Amino acid sequence: MPTVHHHEYDVVIVGAGGAGMRAAIESAPHTKTAVISKLYPTRSHTGAAQGGMAAALANVEEDSWEWHTFDTVKGGDYLVDQDAAEILAREAIDAIIDLENMGLPFNRTPDGKIDQRRFGGHTRDHGKAPVRRACYAADRTGHMILQTLFQNCVKLGVEFYNEFYVLDLLLTEVNGKTTASGVVSYELSTGDIHVFNATSVVFATGGFGKMFKTTSNAHTLTGDGVGIIWRKGIPLEDMEFFQFHPTGLAGLGILLTEGARGEGAILRNVNGERFMERYAPTIKDLAPRDIISRHMVQEVAEGRGAGPNKDYVLLDCTHLGAEVLETKLPDITEFARTYLGIDPVTEPLPGMPTAHYAMGGIPTNVDAQVLKDNTTVIPGLYAAGECACVSVHGSNRLGTNSLLDINVFGKRAGRNAAAYANKAKRPPLPAGAEKFVTDLIESMRTAKGKESVAEIRKELQVEMDRNAQVFRTEESLGHALTVIEGLRKRYKNVGIHDRGQRFNTDLLEAIELGFLLDLAEVVVVSARNRKESRGGHMRDDFPTRDDKKYMKHTMAYKKGQKISIDWKPVVITNYPPMERKY
Amino acid sequence: MGELGAVQSFTVTFNVRRFNPETDEEPYWQDFDVQMYSTDRVLDGLHKIKWDQDGTLSFRRSCAHGICGSDAMRINGRNRLACKTLIKDLDITKPVYVEAIKGLPLEKDLIVDMEPFFAAYREVQPFLQTSAKPDKEHLQSIEQRARFDDTTKCILCAACTTSCPVFWTDGQYFGPAAIVSAHRFIFDSRDEEAQVRLDILNSKEGVWRCRTTFNCSEACPRGIEVTKAIAEVKQAAIRGVRK
Numbered sequence: 016m017p018t019v020h021h022h023e024y025d026v027v028i029v030g031a032g033g034a035g036m037r038a039a040i041e042s043a044p045h046t047k048t049a050v051i052s053k054l055y056p057t058r059s060h061t062g063a064a065q066g067g068m069a070a071a072l073a074n075v076e077e078d079s080w081e082w083h084t085f086d087t088v089k090g091g092d093y094l095v096d097q098d099a100a101e102i103l104a105r106e107a108i109d110a111i112i113d114l115e116n117m118g119l120p121f122n123r124t125p126d127g128k129i130d131q132r133r134f135g136g137h138t139r140d141h142g143k144a145p146v147r148r149a150c151y152a153a154d155r156t157g158h159m160i161l162q163t164l165f166q167n168c169v170k171l172g173v174e175f176y177n178e179f180y181v182l183d184l185l186l187t188e189v190n191g192k193t194t195a196s197g198v199v200s201y202e203l204s205t206g207d208i209h210v211f212n213a214t215s216v217v218f219a220t221g222g223f224g225k226m227f228k229t230t231s232n233a234h235t236l237t238g239d240g241v242g243i244i245w246r247k248g249i250p251l252e253d254m255e256f257f258q259f260h261p262t263g264l265a266g267l268g269i270l271l272t273e274g275a276r277g278e279g280a281i282l283r284n285v286n287g288e289r290f291m292e293r294y295a296p297t298i299k300d301l302a303p304r305d306i307i308s309r310h311m312v313q314e315v316a317e318g319r320g321a322g323p324n325k326d327y328v329l330l331d332c333t334h335l336g337a338e339v340l341e342t343k344l345p346d347i348t349e350f351a352r353t354y355l356g357i358d359p360v361t362e363p364l365p366g367m368p369t370a371h372y373a374m375g376g377i378p379t380n381v382d383a384q385v386l387k388d389n390t391t392v393i394p395g396l397y398a399a400g401e402c403a404c405v406s407v408h409g410s411n412r413l414g415t416n417s418l419l420d421i422n423v424f425g426k427r428a429g430r431n432a433a434a435y436a437n438k439a440k441r442p443p444l445p446a447g448a449e450k451f452v453t454d455l456i457e458s459m460r461t462a463k464g465k466e467s468v469a470e471i472r473k474e475l476q477v478e479m480d481r482n483a484q485v486f487r488t489e490e491s492l493g494h495a496l497t498v499i500e501g502l503r504k505r506y507k508n509v510g511i512h513d514r515g516q517r518f519n520t521d522l523l524e525a526i527e528l529g530f531l532l533d534l535a536e537v538v539v540v541s542a543r544n545r546k547e548s549r550g551g552h553m554r555d556d557f558p559t560r561d562d563k564k565y566m567k568h569t570m571a572y573k574k575g576q577k578i579s580i581d582w583k584p585v586v587i588t589n590y591p592p593m594e595r596k597y
Numbered sequence: 598m599g600e601l602g603a604v605q606s607f608t609v610t611f612n613v614r615r616f617n618p619e620t621d622e623e624p625y626w627q628d629f630d631v632q633m634y635s636t637d638r639v640l641d642g643l644h645k646i647k648w649d650q651d652g653t654l655s656f657r658r659s660c661a662h663g664i665c666g667s668d669a670m671r672i673n674g675r676n677r678l679a680c681k682t683l684i685k686d687l688d689i690t691k692p693v694y695v696e697a698i699k700g701l702p703l704e705k706d707l708i709v710d711m712e713p714f715f716a717a718y719r720e721v722q723p724f725l726q727t728s729a730k731p732d733k734e735h736l737q738s739i740e741q742r743a744r745f746d747d748t749t750k751c752i753l754c755a756a757c758t759t760s761c762p763v764f765w766t767d768g769q770y771f772g773p774a775a776i777v778s779a780h781r782f783i784f785d786s787r788d789e790e791a792q793v794r795l796d797i798l799n800s801k802e803g804v805w806r807c808r809t810t811f812n813c814s815e816a817c818p819r820g821i822e823v824t825k826a827i828a829e830v831k832q833a834a835i836r837g838v839r840k
Contacts, residue, residue, distance in 0.1 A: 055711060057665070057753050058667045062660070063662070116735070118787070123741075126736075127737055158752070162751075166723050166725070167724055169718075204704065233659040233660040234659055267662075346664070350662060354636070354662070469647075469648030511652055512653050513653040515653070517618055518704060518708050
């Protein structure tokens with residue numbers, strides 16, 4: 016059996032991406048804080064975000080956070096909680112200034128201020144025209160945010176546990192309330208188990224795009240944190256809403272920033288037609304992502320795709336000129352040259368939607384406290400970033416609102432977790448705290464079954480792309496569910512090769528697959544249950560939005576081996592639902 | 598249009614330097630034959646080995662498109678990111694040699710201990726230091742911002758530092774990546790502590806150990822002119838900083 020170590024902290028943060036490190040910067044100066052991550056912090060996928068972070072600074076043209084709030088609500092097809100969206104847009108301005116003051120090298124205007132550019136769905140005065148709201152650092156804004164937050168964690172001496180894989184959340188009954196008391200983690204370099212007893216636990220574990228084959232997500236984005244929460248019987252909100260980013264590099268899924276279209280790039284079909292003019296006459300190629308992705312797939316399905324197999328559309332940057340590409344979009348220019356041998360200065364790029372972002376996740380209130388039903392918080396438990404659902408993104412997130420989300424709600428999570436830890440008593444650990452994890456690790460490390468982790472994962476990804484992607488139907492989702500159920504049965508009989516204790520990445524991948532399978536089932540069951548089309552969830556058999564029946568959040572609960580669906584009301588303050596036109 | 602739609606696959610032999618600390622006294626080389634496409638990356642080859650042939654093969658990777666910095670390794674004797682090295686750019690009539698980056702303690706197969714690398718990074722105070730307390734953002738001109746643009750691209754993959762012959766023989770040397778991180782702040786108009794970093798890098802294990810072999814610039818997967826950045830830090834150490 017592995018060696019077990021014990022640690023005590025006021026605040027434990029799981030995940031060292033943007034949300035986790037932003038939380039640490041708030042909590043570490045005031046509490047004994049640890050950040051635990053299965054990666055080195057700078058490997059986190061925040062670093063892959065490209066285009067920008069929204070804030071109504073009005074540095075280059077008139078703007079207001081109220082317009083930003085409206086755009087966020089409309090962009091999310093009215094499933095956004097409007098109180099949360101208002102916080103997001105209002106606190107965006109401080110969030111940007113915080114980052115700049117911490118050292119982030121934003122691009123600048125001629126008068127030395129932070130420069131801003133256009134992005135999809137961000138408009139002037141409630142939809143009149145695109146507005147320059149995205150603050151950016153070339154097309155590596157996420158990279159600069161991740162680096163800047165890491166640099167400031169170094170400055171503050173934040174304690175990191177790198178390459179520690181958290182596999183369980185500890186809950187203890189305190190005064191009749193289920194209360195967070197820590198986490199259990201597996202140290203990759205040694206195979207040892209570490210039990211962290213903590214007063215506050217913050218989950219900032221990112222998304223789960225690896226359940227799809229075509230994705231912009233890293234190999235490591237396997238939904239571990241969301242999966243742990245699910246296995247603990249805590250509900251998951253709005254899991255059917257997954258964003259497919261329009262411009263993945265065709266065949267590879269690598270992200271080509273929406274910032275390209277913000278700078279003026281145009282989507283064309285095989286005839287050279289700017290097809291978005293037909294679908295979103297006012298803002299065209301800067302319509303929100305769900306709308307663009309849907310019409311890209313539609314153009315291809317109707318025979319207007321480009322390429323030898325007519326299976327993608329073209330992202331035309333050729334009119335932007337070499338200078339704009341080299342200075343404002345250097346990374347995507349290089350990706351195209353490296354991976355496809357195509358120079359965007361002279362040739363259009365092949366693009367198709369790529370699984371990008373989970374709008375749903377762990378339900379929280381605006382203070383980043385995790386909810387165990389529609390209203391009850393779990394004391395000491397917080398979540399922020401992509402793993403969480405506040406919900407500021409509703410059924411479709413606007414571009415640049417995720418880098419914003421991790422900063423605004425990461426900060427709130429860190430601040431609130433620290434304040435709580437400073438007043439609450441550290442709960443005792445539950446009996447046998449490490450047992451679940453030691454059993455899981457030992458059974459998987461010695462697993463000799465006939466099934467292959469790689470094979471099951473591939474079949475899951477192919478099925479999700481085929482039947483739970485941009486367009487869904489009762490039939491496709493039913494098929495996906497049957498396939499997932501079969502894969503879950505086969506997963507019980509997997510075998511691995513590596514029996515070692517040290518850096519056992521074979522074991523790691525096997526455990527990650529378990530989380531992906533659990534969450535894929537929640538995504539598909541939630542999607543099947545919502546018989547309407549809204550935002551990122553497009554049902555061919557129910558092609559319109561149905562506010563009468565479905566103007567509410569999905570709440571999925573694990574009941575034994577079954578999934579039961581409940582609902583939660585949407586918070587509406589200033590913006591009554593309207594038809595969504597651009 | 599490049600190789601899109603090309604379907605012809607061929608056999609590539611990977612010769613991987615293996616080491617399992619629980620069973621092996623010394624590292625050894627092992628051959629694997631893998632079916633590959635010309636647009637595949639070396640990382641795809643390693644995955645095919647791990648997923649189809651030998652699950653014990655251990656390496657780090659995450660984003661798979663050259664931005665997270667996890668998978669720096671020595672490929673045919675050169676430091677590269679496995680996810681940015683395409684098969685079509687290698688001579689596959691011969692085996693493709695893959696081994697861990699050099700100069701950091703070997704942990705297992707292609708995984709090294711990154712801690713000494715990050716320790717050097719932390720030592721150069723890689724964070725903005727300023728007494729200014731602006732209400733909004735600090736002002737910075739486009740030219741001032743451009744002055745340190747190149748070194749902001751660093752992803753801390755260690756390809757440069759572990760390609761440096763000085764670092765191989767003297768593990769105390771800060772190494773190119775730490776100097777790049779220092780450069781990023783030394784030449785930032787908002788920062789006020791350039792001299793503190795220059796004093797640190799003026800020490801025995803600092804910039805003067807650099808022998809200008811240009812390995813680091815050649816190794817950088819982000820195209821940073823690392824040797825030039827080091828030369829600028831050397832200049833600043835002698836003549837002061839011009840931002």
